[in-house]
Amino acid sequence: MTYCVGLLVNAGLVFMSDTRTNAGVDNISTVTKMKSWSLPDDRFLCLLSAGNLATTQAAVSLLEERGLHPSERRPSLFTQPSMFQTAKLVGDTLKEVIAYTSPSGQSADSRFAGTFILGGQIRGGKPRLFMIYPEGNFIEASADNPFFQIGEHKYGRPIIVRTYDPEMSLEEASKLLLVSFDSTIKSNLSVGMPLDLQVYEADSLQAGYAQRFDERDPYYQSISDGWSDALKQAFERLPPFVPNRHQG
Numbered sequence: 651m652t653y654c655v656g657l658l659v660n661a662g663l664v665f666m667s668d669t670r671t672n673a674g675v676d677n678i679s680t681v682t683k684m685k686s687w688s689l690p691d692d693r694f695l696c697l698l699s700a701g702n703l704a705t706t707q708a709a710v711s712l713l714e715e716r717g718l719h720p721s722e723r724r725p726s727l728f729t730q731p732s733m734f735q736t737a738k739l740v741g742d743t744l745k746e747v748i749a750y751t752s753p754s755g756q757s758a759d760s761r762f763a764g765t766f767i768l769g770g771q772i773r774g775g776k777p778r779l780f781m782i783y784p785e786g787n788f789i790e791a792s793a794d795n796p797f798f799q800i801g802e803h804k805y806g807r808p809i810i811v812r813t814y815d816p817e818m819s820l821e822e823a824s825k826l827l828l829v830s831f832d833s834t835i836k837s838n839l840s841v842g843m844p845l846d847l848q849v850y851e852a853d854s855l856q857a858g859y860a861q862r863f864d865e866r867d868p869y870y871q872s873i874s875d876g877w878s879d880a881l882k883q884a885f886e887r888l889p890p891f892v893p894n895r896h897q898g
Contacts, residue, residue: 652801653834653841654683654698656767657823658779658791660816662852663769664823665696666831668801670842671703684846685710688857689728693772695736696848700800701764701784709747709764713740733778737768737788745786765800770850777852805837806830820849820858825873828863832874845870 654667667683681703686696699706713727730736744764751762763784771777779791781798791798797810809830818826824847834841843865849858863870 652683652700653803653806653831653838654700654767654800655797655803655806655810655827655830656696656698656769656779656791657797657810657814657827658769658777659796659818659820659823660852661818661820661823662854662858663696663771663777663779663850664820664827665698665767665769665846665848665850666824666827667698667846668831668835668841669844669846670840680844682846684848686848686857686860687727690856691773692855693728693770694850694855694857695727695768695770696850697740698767698800699764700766702762705744705747705751705762706764706766708751709740709744709766712743712747730772732775733768733770733772733780734790736770736772737780737782737790740766740768741782741786741788744782744784748784767798767800771852771855773855777850802834802838802841806834809833820851824849828870828873829877832870832877 652668655665657664665684669680669682671679671681683699684696686694688694697710699710716726727736727739730739744766748762748764765784766782767779768782769777769779779798780788781800782788793816796814796816799807810826813826827847831845835843843863845863847861847863849860851858
């Protein structure tokens with residue numbers, strides 16, 4: 651399984667993904683699910699993937715391979731005029747890969763399916779964030795829906811929903827995602843360390859701070875322990891439950 655998040659705030663974009671992939675309880679490995687590209691002063695792109703690993707890796711490889719041959723006039727991540735057109739290119743590529751690997755063609759419930767989160771900024775536009783589905787279509791983040799999750803999202807969603815503020819800094823947004831991932835890891839064994847973080851500052855048009863966190867990382871440990879302690883303290887401060895024995 652997988653857990654990936656792309657978060658849009660006024661200050662820019664924050665991406666995080668786990669690296670665990672498994673084909674059974676005794677066949678677990680570490681694979682990056684985050685890929686970023688930067689063309690300084692022109693564009694920055696980050697892609698997160700979930701689903702069939704062979705499918706998503708093939709789509710990413712195809713996007714990169716076509717980018718190496720502009721003379722062949724094939725679509726390229728580096729020549730698209732907008733983030734919308736880039737999302738369309740990624741969607742079309744994913745749809746193409748699923749179509750030739752699955753006899754029945756693309757389908758959200760196919761074992762060959764994959765899903766992407768794409769975020770970034772192209773010169774002349776604003777930072778944008780998209781979720782791209784196996785069928786090739788996509789939706790864009792907005793003020794009403796400022797983040798996307800793919801994979802095992804249900805355990806990490808509540809903390810983001812309760813805490814998110816568009817005015818938070820990129821550092822605060824990174825901390826928020828670490829808490830979200832820690833909650834997910836503690837609840838689901840199919841999501842695991844290390845975690846990959848990529849930060850993008852709005853209008854910088856280049857890759858920002860990036861880090862990989864493992865179990866021994868002192869900051870991650872402080873976040874994990876601190877969040878557990880804070881939850882226990884919050885629970886203890888809640889008013890005691892007193893049964894109403896006169897009801898019923």
